[in-house]
Amino acid sequence: xxxxLVSATPSPFARIxxxxxxxxxxxxxxxxxxxxxxxxxxTPKYNPLEKLPILFDTDDSTFEPxxxxxxxxxxxxxxFASQGPKLLTGDLDLDLxxxxxxxxxxxxxxxxxxxxxxxxxxxxxxxxxxxxxxxRKVDGGFRAFDQMVKDRKGEWLVGDGKVMTIADIAVxxxxxxxxxxxxxxxxxxKYPELVKWFEGVDERESFRGTRPVMFDIQxxxxx
Numbered sequence: 001x002x003x004x005l006v007s008a009t010p011s012p013f014a015r016i017x018x019x020x021x022x023x024x025x026x027x028x029x030x031x032x033x034x035x036x037x038x039x040x041x042x043t044p045k046y047n048p049l050e051k052l053p054i055l056f057d058t059d060d061s062t063f064e065p066x067x068x069x070x071x072x073x074x075x076x077x078x079x080f081a082s083q084g085p086k087l088l089t090g091d092l093d094l095d096l097x098x099x100x101x102x103x104x105x106x107x108x109x110x111x112x113x114x115x116x117x118x119x120x121x122x123x124x125x126x127x128x129x130x131x132x133x134x135x136r137k138v139d140g141g142f143r144a145f146d147q148m149v150k151d152r153k154g155e156w157l158v159g160d161g162k163v164m165t166i167a168d169i170a171v172x173x174x175x176x177x178x179x180x181x182x183x184x185x186x187x188x189x190k191y192p193e194l195v196k197w198f199e200g201v202d203e204r205e206s207f208r209g210t211r212p213v214m215f216d217i218q219x220x221x222x223x
Contacts, residue, residue: 002059003028005072006043006052009213012109012177013069014053016102019169020076022206024083029058070106073166087166094159098167101148101157105170108141112178138178145171146191172201180212 005021005028007014021028033041033052046054046065055072057063066075077087088095115134118126148171154161156168175198178184188195201207 001057001063004031004056004058005029006031006033006046006054006056008032008034008052010177010180011052012173012212013106015173015176015210015212016069016106016166016169017053017055017072017076018210019173019206020073020087020166022210023085023087023164024076024080026076026080026083028055070102073102073169077166085164087164087169089159089163089165091159095165098158098165101167102170104141104144105167105174108138108174109177111135111137111141112174112181112183115183116181138184141174142178142184142187142191142194145175146194149194149197152197168201172198172207176202176207177212 003021003026005014005017007018007030009032018028018030031042033043043052043054044050046056047067049067051067053069053072054065054067055075056065066072088098111134115131115138118131118134148157152161153159156162156164157171158165158167175187175194179187202211
């Protein structure tokens with residue numbers, strides 16, 4: 001297999017998968033795209049939803065592209081279960097919890113993206129109610145992440161805290177994205193324990209090397 005991951009440089013969704021593949025030592029090529037640039041993107045060719053990230057095998061024409069960050073993460077965890085780290089605990093209930101935390105983290109990412117694009121509309125076209133709804137989701141997520149950090153029993157979030165899981169990856173990517181976006185400048189003052197945990201994990205090599213980078217959007221993505 002010769003994997004290629006189609007990604008956008010600021011994407012926290014692709015970052016989740018990049019970290020998992022780096023941790024497991026899975027070789028892959030990163031192809032950076034802006035899916036709104038219709039003439040320059042292969043995104044619609046591999047994902048009918050025209051969303052990133054997308055994982056495919058450049059060496060196998062019969063390989064069906066894998067898309068949606070959570071599904072790609074499940075693919076990585078299941079197909080490469082024999083390669084450490086496993087990124088799950090092996091306990092059904094704990095692993096279901098890890099997946100639930102990943103769902104929460106991706107929901108926070110979604111809300112952050114939706115809030116950003118809503119506020120990017122011309123002032124007269126914005127929906128204050130819609131933006132506030134997304135903001136509540138983000139703020140609720142931060143409160144939940146902070147409580148998880150306070151309740152953890154070890155270094156990591158799930159179980160006895162001895163094993164890094166997909167939950168830890170997802171939470172760091174969500175918090176890192178909102179911090180990068182600059183939409184919650186006050187979060188470090190409100191959640192010092194979350195800050196300490198986040199900054200510690202984010203210095204791990206696979207996290208440090210995948211931090212979001214802004215790209216230049218040359219077309220309108222909202223109307």
